[in-house]
Amino acid sequence: MKKYDVIIVGAGLSGCILGFLFRKQNKKVLIIEKDDIIKKSKLCGGLLTEKSYELLKSIYGEEINLLKFIKFEKANIICNNKKTVINNVKFYTIFRKELDDFVLKEYLKLDGEILGGSNYSSLDTNKKELIVNAKKMQYEYLIGADGVFSKVRKDLTTKNQKMNFALESKKEERIFKELQIHFFDKFKSYGWVIPNTKNVLIGLGNVIGKTSLETEYKCYLNQLNINIDNKRGAFLPTGDDIFIEFDKNIKFIGDAAGLISPITGEGIYYAILSAVILSEDLKQYKINMKRIIKKIRLESFYKQFVYNYKIRNYIFDRSNKTLFKKIINKFARKVL
Secondary structure (H helix, E strand, O other): OEEEEEEEEOOOHHHHHHHHHHHHOOOOEEEEEOOOOOOOOOOOOOEEEHHHHHHHHHHHHHHHHHOOOEEEEEEEEEEOOEEEEEEEEEEEEOOHHHHHHHHHHHHHHOOOEEEEOOOEEEEEOOOOEEEEOOEEEEEEEEEEOOOOOOHHHHHHHOOOOOEEEEEEEEEOOOOOOOOEEEEOOOOOOOEEEEEOOOOEEEEEOOOOOOOOHHHHHHHHHHHOOOOOOOOEEEEEEOOOOOOOEEEOOEEEOHHHHOOOOOOOOOOHHHHHHHHHHHHHOOOOHHHHOHHHHHHHHHHHHHHHHHOOHHHHHHHHHOOOOHHHHHHHHHHHHHHO
8 A cells, every 4th residue: 555645636736836845845745636637727817916926936936937927017997997007016927727737747847646537436534545546545644635626625524615606718819918807787706808928818707696697798798899609617716615624634725725815716826825834834734824814704804895886886986086096006906
């Protein structure tokens, strides 16, 4: 029976970064991935805030310069056709698959083990054993990094976490040059236009009301004067259902832990951050995550105001006034 210091379920961003960090500590690591590790492609706008980019750089150093980021130093926030420009903030966009492939390769460079197209068939928490491809494997620590539909989390808690849903399309030409965030009446979430090197990703999150997300998405595309047939959907954590530890030997990171910004829907930052914090101290992970969880819960409180369209419209209706422009800019920089 093979024995590992750490078995990570999920070869996404958080799982591969964690595997990389543990390999640098000379831990024996195995990553199990249910999909084909070469073909898998996560639906994601590929938008990184400055703090996400800097965190990546602190892990991989100058190696991340190999990635094709586009840098933006402002964002256009549009609410009911009224635009406010958020200045002095930095964003980076990248093809999400390119980022995922990069962190996977960096893990493999350190002789990290991985099983693609595989999943465990049974889990024994008392013996700390998994059965994978009819073979027993023993772990000291088991990490759930297997996304919003985490099998590890479902098997241990018997339920899935709370989720939101998003739709996104790709326009195979760079018809927009600027980063845009759109708010509309009665939308719980927001629409986004994210330019990449050769294309534009356009998406929309959850909607309050009786209309379907797909119906609202068509309206959104019409308002942008865009006709796109391709679209993909994905479930996202809500940020209101965080679960980071089952017992002292089983932990959760990234989407599997329910870590996401409740306001912006950004999961990349928390995927990276939770992997870093866990790698620094496996035993104190729950304690060290308290500050992060508190911040997410505070954002959940702020979200009630951001997505209250009456309050939002009142502020944006006055966005041409200096005071309200300052309020929008200051709040945006605080959240981002």
